[in-house]
Amino acid sequence: MEFKNLLIETADGVATLTVNRPQALNALNSEVLTELASAFYQLEYDPAVRVVVLTGAGEKAFVAGADIKEMAAMSSFEGHQFALKGQHCMMAMEKMKTPVIAAVNGFALGGGLELALGCDFIYASEKAKLGFPEVTLGIIPGFGGTQNLARLIGKNRANELIFTGRMIAADKAQAWGIVNEVFAPEELLVKAKETAAAIAGVGxxxxxxxxxxxxxxxxxxxxxxxxxxxxxxxxxxxxxxxxxxxxxxxxxxxxxxxxx
Structure with a gap:
């Protein structure tokens, strides 16, 4: 299946799935969410794939968030449906039998951080910035972020990050237990693929x-x-x-x- 906003490369049991909207900092709109859900299904049932590495195109962003231009005009009903669509995408990834490693190479904000949190674990670039800025827009995380973050790092730290809308650097995200390891930008994908290859080599x-x-x-x-x-x-x-x-x-x- 061909995708407009995604790139998939597979080698030696490892699929690299790239969100490819660099002109929009890889923001998640309805079309991208639909494609991602389809891609997760496709990769889960591809016998050549044992591990997935998920990343974003370009040097600036993993995924900078949900597409604010699309959300700005939404009604309450449309916002609710958009959240459900995002949650469906995240759950499709979380329920995959295939492990997914996030390689966060830049901004992972809002829906982008929610996408990373849906992965089995996260590697990040030293230049990565993570956060939930939704409250600065008058809303809250809607793709599972309030639930996944609190379960991962505890209520107090999740409250601080979500209530303030601040971004944190990769090293602080690692100290808080959001990120497993931090690498130089040029090493990030190499290290993620090394770990993926190790997983692909076991049962x-x-x-x-x-x-x-x-x-x-x-x-x-x-x-x-x-x-x-x-x-x-x-x-x-x-x-x-x-x-x-x-x-x-x-x-x-x-x-x-x-x-x-």
Missing amino acids: PLGVTYAKNAIANGLNMGKEDGFRYEASLFGVLFGTADQKEGMGAFVEKRKAVFTGK
Whole structure:
């Protein structure tokens, strides 16, 4: 499928998905959100893809936010529908069996930060700036930002970032636990792809089930989470990947996983 606002390149199990609207700092309008949801579905079911690296075109922005020009004239009903559309896109990514790494190369503001938070983890450039400026526009984050940020870094810090509308630098975002690692701009994609390649080289079913266990376990009590983890652990013992992985270990050879 061809996309107007996205670029997809795939090599060695790693797909690089680039939001490609540099003239608009990669802002998310309705068209881009629709394309992203379609791309997540396409990549999830592409047998050649085991990991996705998500980034933005150009040097200035990952995604600078939702498209304010489109939002400015919206009615209350239209705003509600736009939020639901954005949330659908984020949930489509979060529910992917395929891990997604955000490579934040510049501004990740509003909807852009929400997009990054929907990824499994975030790497950032030293030049990256992150924040939720929605209150400066008289609104709030609408693509899941209030929920994902508070769950990630706690209520108090989420309150501070969202209530003030301020941007924070990549190093502070790392200290707060939003960003995993910070790299020089020229190293960002290289490092993200290195990590993606490491993930692509292990058992894909193990990675998928681990992602599932972590995401769903966070919404359970601890004992229920333990039981859920044990059930998934057991299911994996019925897979060819488990037989291959443990057989390769015993035989002192490299495992060749098929995702079955």
